[in-house]
Amino acid sequence: MSTPYKCPNCKTNRSRFNIVQQVSQAVKLDPHSGDIVREYQENELEPFHLPYNGPDYRVQCGACGLIEDERTFIKFGEQPR
Template sequence: MENPYLCPVCGTNRMRFNLIEQKARPVKKDPRTGEIMEEVDRADPLHIPYRGEDVRVQCGVCGVVDTEERFIKTAQHESHARKG
């Protein structure tokens, strides 16, 4: 999170962002009612653990949501383009 961001869609925002922290909650649900029946132990061999990003970023100007890496790479690419 200590890297500059640039919105990959609007291409102008470098300052206003929402950091969206994702925390997976493994559960078992009743297939008929949708009620959560229990929390699943992360060591359960029949349950695949969440492998997505811990943080997603939303542009505070245009509202696009994407990976933090995309915002960082866009800023790096734009910085290299200005130098070259």
């Protein structure tokens, strides 16, 4: 997070951002009610339950509200003013 950001949507914001931390929770749901039947720890997933492999956090523009992967904001931040 030591690189400049720029919002790809509003194209003006370079300073106001929210860092959104993502914490995954592996669960098994009842297919009819949607209730949680079981919560899994990271090392006890069932064979057909893949572990979460997405980013640990995402970035939200503090001006327009766009939420994207950090790489998107970094790429636009590399562009000259």
